[in-house]
Every structure is written in C-alpha cells, then in structure tokens.
Amino acid sequence: MLSIPWLSVFLFNGALIKLEQSQFTLEGIKPASAHILSTAYENTADEDVSVRLVVDTCPCSTKLNKVEIPKAIGSELTIRKGDRDSFLMEFRAPLAGAFDDYVSLKFVGLTSGREEIVRIAITGRIIQTHKASLNEVVFNDESGTEPIAVAITDLNDQPLDIRINVVDPPILDVVAKPGEMVFSLNEHAFAQAGRPLSGTVEYTYLYDKVMVMDSFPFQVNLSSPCDVEPGLALFGRIEEDYDQIQRVFLHCKDVDLVGVLHQPDYVATKFARMRDKYVVMIRLTKKPPHRFSDDVLLATTNPERPVRIKVTGQVMKWAGEGNQ
Amino acid sequence: MRIILIVNLSFTLLAQLSPSLMNQERDEEGLALARVMKPMFVEGPSIEGLLAIGDFFLGDDRPHQARYFYEQALEMDPKSKEARKGIASVDDKLRDLREKYINYSKSATEKNDVNDLCSMAAIAFHQGYPQKAIEILDNAMIRFPQTAYEPSGLKTTFVHGVYLEDQTLTRLEKELHLATFDGKFEEASILAGRMISIGLGKSRTIAAIREFQAMFPEKVNEKWVGVLSGMSRFFDSPMKIEE
Numbered sequence: 262m263l264s265i266p267w268l269s270v271f272l273f274n275g276a277l278i279k280l281e282q283s284q285f286t287l288e289g290i291k292p293a294s295a296h297i298l299s300t301a302y303e304n305t306a307d308e309d310v311s312v313r314l315v316v317d318t319c320p321c322s323t324k325l326n327k328v329e330i331p332k333a334i335g336s337e338l339t340i341r342k343g344d345r346d347s348f349l350m351e352f353r354a355p356l357a358g359a360f361d362d363y364v365s366l367k368f369v370g371l372t373s374g375r376e377e378i379v380r381i382a383i384t385g386r387i388i389q390t391h392k393a394s395l396n397e398v399v400f401n402d403e404s405g406t407e408p409i410a411v412a413i414t415d416l417n418d419q420p421l422d423i424r425i426n427v428v429d430p431p432i433l434d435v436v437a438k439p440g441e442m443v444f445s446l447n448e449h450a451f452a453q454a455g456r457p458l459s460g461t462v463e464y465t466y467l468y469d470k471v472m473v474m475d476s477f478p479f480q481v482n483l484s485s486p487c488d489v490e491p492g493l494a495l496f497g498r499i500e501e502d503y504d505q506i507q508r509v510f511l512h513c514k515d516v517d518l519v520g521v522l523h524q525p526d527y528v529a530t531k532f533a534r535m536r537d538k539y540v541v542m543i544r545l546t547k548k549p550p551h552r553f554s555d556d557v558l559l560a561t562t563n564p565e566r567p568v569r570i571k572v573t574g575q576v577m578k579w580a581g582e583g584n585q
Numbered sequence: 586m587r588i589i590l591i592v593n594l595s596f597t598l599l600a601q602l603s604p605s606l607m608n609q610e611r612d613e614e615g616l617a618l619a620r621v622m623k624p625m626f627v628e629g630p631s632i633e634g635l636l637a638i639g640d641f642f643l644g645d646d647r648p649h650q651a652r653y654f655y656e657q658a659l660e661m662d663p664k665s666k667e668a669r670k671g672i673a674s675v676d677d678k679l680r681d682l683r684e685k686y687i688n689y690s691k692s693a694t695e696k697n698d699v700n701d702l703c704s705m706a707a708i709a710f711h712q713g714y715p716q717k718a719i720e721i722l723d724n725a726m727i728r729f730p731q732t733a734y735e736p737s738g739l740k741t742t743f744v745h746g747v748y749l750e751d752q753t754l755t756r757l758e759k760e761l762h763l764a765t766f767d768g769k770f771e772e773a774s775i776l777a778g779r780m781i782s783i784g785l786g787k788s789r790t791i792a793a794i795r796e797f798q799a800m801f802p803e804k805v806n807e808k809w810v811g812v813l814s815g816m817s818r819f820f821d822s823p824m825k826i827e828e
C-alpha cells in the first residue's frame with residue numbers, strides 16, 4: 262500500500278528549499294503499477310531559486326518516469342522567494358522484488374549562486390505474486406548434476422505459464438514447462454568446474470493482465486576432476502623464444518585425460534602421464550594477441566567433466582619482430 | 586680445477602670474478618658433460634659413460650658428484666679398477682679439502698684472520714653448499730666488523746652466482762620443454778645433460794628430466810633416469826666436510 266508519512270523535519274537548516282518529505286516507502290505495491298508521489302516545498306531562502314531535476318546515476322531514472330514541476334519552463338523552474346507549492350513525481354513500480362531508488366533535485370540560489378542537491382528516496386517492495394518451490398537452485402558435488410525442477414505457481418497454487426527470457430551467465434539450460442522451470446547444467450558449466458559460479462534466470466509470466474518479469478538465482482560450484490598445478494599456465498612477459506612454452510601438472514581424481522577439446526588457435530597442447538599425475542605442455546605456435554587470456558580444455562574419460570587450464574600472458578617481443 | 590684455483594686464489598680476487606662469466610663457463614662445461622650423457626638417455630648407464638662422468642666431475646672439482654658416478658660404475662662392475670681408482674682420487678681430494686677446511690678453521694681461531702673464514706666459505710660454496718657458505722660469511726661479518734666488506738663482497742658474489750645459476754636452469758628447463766614438445770629428442774637429451782651439469786641433484790632438474798621421460802616414454806631409459814634421481818641424496822644430506 263502507498264504510504265507517504267508527512268514529515269515535519271526538513272532536510273537541513275538553512276536549506277534554500279525546504280521539502281516536507283524526502284523519503285517515500287511503498288510496501289506491497291503491484292508490479293508495474295503507477296504512483297503519484299507528492300511533496301510540498303517552500304522557498305525559505307532570501308532569493309529566487311532555480312530547480313532542476315538531476316537524473317545523474319539514479320537507477321530510478323527508468324522507473325521514475327517524470328517529475329512535474331509546476332510552472333516549469335522545460336525541465337527547469339524558478340521558485341520565487343517565499344513561494345510554496347508541491348513537487349509531483351510519477352513513479353512506475355518495477356515488476357518484482359524490492360526496490361531502493363532515488364531522484365535528485367538541484368537547487369541554485371540565483372543571487373548567491375549557492376548550490377544544493379537534495380535526494381528523494383523511494384523504497385519498497387512489490388507484493389508477492391507467485392510462489393516458487395525453492396529459493397535458489399544450487400548445483401554442487403553434494404547435490405549432483407541431475408536436473409533440478411522448481412515449481413512456479415500463483416498464490417492459489419495454480420501453475421503459472423512461465424517464459425524464460427535469459428540465463429546469465431549461460432551455464433545452465435533452463436526449460437519452462439507449465440508451472441515449473443527445469444534447470445540443468447550444460448557444457449559451459451562443466452568447462453568452468455573448479456570455480457564458483459552464480460547467476461540468475463530472468464523469466465516472465467502474466468499477473469493481473471500485466472506481464473511480470475522476475476529473476477531466479479542459481480549457483481554452480483562443481484569441483485574440477487583434476488587439480489591444476491600451478492593454477493594456470495602463466496606465460497608472463499614473453500620476450501625470448503623459450504618463453505613460448507609453459508608446463509602445468511594435473512592431479513586427476515577418478516578420470517584420465519583423453520584429448521584436447523578446445524584450445525586457442527595460437528596454442529598447441531600435449532600431455533603425458535607421470536606416475537600419479539599428468540604433465541601438460543602448452544606451446545604458443547604463433548603470435549598471440551598482445552595480452553592474452555584464454556582457456557585450454559582437455560577431455561577426460563568422463564565426457565561431462567573436461568579440465569580447464571587458463572592460459573595467460575603478455576607478448577613483449579616476438580621472434581623476428583621488435584618489441585611490442 | 587675450479588676449487589684448486591679458488592682456494593689458491595685470494596678470495597678477494599674470487600669476489601671480483603664476474604658471476605656471469607662463471608655462469609657462462611659452467612654452461613659450456615655443461616655442454617661437454619651433456620655430450621657424454623646423451624647416449625645413456627637411450628641406452629642406459631654404461632661403465633664407460635659413468636666413469637667418464639666421474640672423471641668429468643672430478644676434473645671440475647666436484648668430488649662428491651664424481652664419487653657418486655664412480656660408485657654407480659662399481660655397482661655395475663665390482664671388479665672395475667678404474668672405478669676404484671676414481672673413488673681413491675675422490676677420497677684424496679676430499680681429504681685434501683677437509684684438511685684445508687680444518688686448517689682454515691684453526692687459523693681463523695688462532696690468527697683471527699677474516700681471510701680464513703672467507704676461504705672456508707669458498708670451499709663450502711664450491712662443494713655445493715651455498716647456504717653453509719653464506720652462514721660462514723655472515724658469522725665472519727659479525728666477528729670482524731672492521732673488515733666486514735671482504736666477506737660481504739664474497740657473499741654478494743655467491744648470492745649473485747646462485748641467482749644466475751637459477752636463471753640458467755630456468756632457461757635450460759624451458760628450452761628442454763620446447764625441444765621435448767617439438768619432438769627433438771636429441772636436442773632435448775643435450776639440454777637435459779646441461780641441466781644435470783649445472784643443477785645435478787636439484788629437485789627441479791630431476792623433475793624436468795622426469796617430464797622429458799614422460800613425453801618420450803619409449804625412448805628415455807628408465808634405469809639412467811633412476812641413476813640421475815639418486816643424486817638428490819647428495820643435496821638432501823648435510824655438508825660432509827668436517828669442521
């Protein structure tokens with residue numbers, strides 16, 4: 262519901278323009294609903310004051326559709342000494358979740374040149390419009406790699422017609438079915454095993470004739486089937502011919518290396534078994550980009566669990582060429 | 586040769602020797618030894634090869650290393666007169682070094698001469714114990730503050746020498762990786778031999794040779810790699826010279 266407490270406390274003493282209210286809290290409003298916010302003002306300065314809307318870094322610039330300033334010429338208004346009136350703002354609610362936005366007004370004393378910026382905060386939360394059977398999807402070694410289904414229903418437990426907009430980062434395949442989303446790991450997630458990943462699935466559904474967009478969080482934390490030692494193939498500053506190779510070791514648990522799945526076009530990779538580990542040699546076969554950072558992906562006996570080796574460096578000098 | 590020169594030379598002259606020159610010299614020595622070792626990477630250790638390596642290290646004033654290879658030769662042929670002769674030569678050299686070391690130690694106490702401690706450090710350093718050498722020089726600097734510049738200069742030379750040796754090993758290791766990757770077995774064998782000449786017994790040298798072996802499992806002789814790996818015990822054991 263819309264709640265606009267009438268504050269008698271002004272922003273600060275000696276303000277050019279006194280505002281009755283600088284904080285609006287809107288709890289439990291509907292998605293995409295429009296709200297008119299009003300705050301009275303008084304020019305208590307000893308001079309005329311110009312007012313301008315500052316939409317600098319405010320994320321609500323997209324949500325706070327307009328600020329209506331009475332008698333404004335363009336977006337700027339001059340408030341005469343002693344004038345009283347009110348600012349009206351039209352706020353368009355986001356589609357889901359909590360919000361914490363603000364808009365800034367800039368006051369300039371026309372005689373003194375004194376400047377003040379006043380922030381009007383708008384916070385609140387959209388009412389719950391649906392239910393999900395999980396708060397978050399988590400894939401890790403304990404939970405396994407099997408698909409995870411999340412039921413999405415309205416407040417009366419009726420299945421919602423979900424549409425998936427985007428999965429960011431695209432390490433999961435998410436399929437929408439009536440009343441549920443099914444999450445499954447894809448090759449990008451396996452390729453990045455060994456480092457924690459997280460993201461959201463953005464989805465839409467119809468609520469009260471409004472298309473509502475919401476997001477659902479997920480985490481992927483798969484261990485790599487092989488520990489890479491050191492952690493990456495760090496070529497560092499490449500100045501000599503012999504800087505064009507790096508060697509890492511792989512300590513594999515339940516898999517063996519079987520081949521190279523992917524490597525940048527300027528890299529060749531060879532590996533060999535050494536008792537309890539693998540030695541992997543990564544050679545630059547042609548000049549890489551000046552600063553490079555890529556991945557070599559090695560296939561293992563488990564097709565779902567490749568090993569990723571990060572390859573990074575900086576070309577300072579290349580054979581037959583001068584300094585870079 | 587090197588140790589005799591060093592012990593007979595004034596240590597201050599030693600300190601003035603360019604470490605890069607010393608390192609360059611070692612790298613060339615490495616090439617000679619690598620040529621001797623090269624066939625053994627394929628064929629495995631031979632009496633002749635082991636004796637040649639023992640002679641090389643003995644001539645290069647690294648008697649501990651020389652003894653190890655003579656012992657390996659003796660193990661292959663317990664009747665080998667050359668191996669026994671080599672071991673006897675090593676023992677003579679070690680005895681001589683030990684006596685020198687003890688004399689310098691006594692002299693350092695009796696004459697209170699910083700030069701004696703510096704000579705002790707030089708012996709320790711060139712026997713492959715840089716940490717021991719630096720420890721002696723640190724003590725010398727405390728004990729003889731008036732002439733601390735002499736051990737200090739020598740310490741700088743040693744530290745720089747160790748650094749350069751490390752750099753050379755890094756370069757050879759990468760060149761070995763490159764040759765291995767490119768399938769240049771003979772070139773890789775030579776580079777492995779040069780690493781051994783400079784960093785025999787060091788874990789990184791053994792590791793590089795194991796990697797070379799892993800990439801050429803059909804070619805590199807396991808027994809020979811085993812012999813080389815055994816040298817790590819030389820660096821794992823404390824200094825053998827009596828104080």
